[in-house]
Amino acid sequence: MKRRMIVVLLLVLVILINGNAQRDSMDTPLYEGRSLVIGVIGETPQVREKGHVGFKEVTFQQLEDLDLSAELDAIFITKEHLVEASEPKYTEVYNKAEVPFFYIESKKSHVPFTIEELSYDEVPDLSSDMYATGYYGKAAEHWGYGLYNGVMNETNVQAVYSHIFATIESLHHDGGT
Structure with a gap:
């Protein structure tokens, strides 16, 4: 009887924990649009669309020196590089680039x-x-991407990236990049 009670309590605990985890995440569709190549200043994000989305390391020097729009569909700048990214010498790049940031x-x-x-x-x-902000200076557009229920976890972060990829593709359909 005591053993049965412990098993029942454990099952109830597992169900409660699983229910809370499901409320903190939302299953969203994968991005299945055209293949994208995204430049990254910082660490490459872990995404679900590994076959559809490729990443290429980019430096701040390349932002200043080159027109990357022919090679890339967008550029991500990660948290650890945001202070440097806000330096005045890059403002014109963000405002005139052929790709969104x-x-x-x-x-x-x-x-x-x-x-x-x-x-x-x-x-x-x-x-x-x-979680992320997008900006496309050429079209004077910007976007914000929040996490489901404000919860930072792998599922929610990957959902944000899928949403960003769909935004990037929509710019191509709208005559953007």
Whole structure:
């Protein structure tokens, strides 16, 4: 009887834990559009669309020196490089580039990157509920991508990337990049 009670309690505990995990994540569809090549300044993200989306390392020097739009569909700049990315010398790049930029884990929207007079540290958190911010200067468009229920976990982060990939593809359909 005691053993049976322990088994029942364990089952109830597993069901409760599993239920909470499901509320913290949402199953979203994979991006299945055309193949994309995305430049990354920082660490390459782990995504579900490994066959559909490729990544290429990009440096800040390349942003200054080259027109990357022929090779890339977009550029991601990761959290550890956001302060450098907000330096005034890059503002014109973001505003005139033929590709959109996505600032991963920026809580400050696109503002410190697109307004030359503002640095990353000077701008208050404007989008505390966002995981990523996108900006396409050529079309003067910007986007915010939040995590499901505000929960940071692998499933929710990968869902954001799938949503970003769909945005990038839509720019191609709309005559963008």
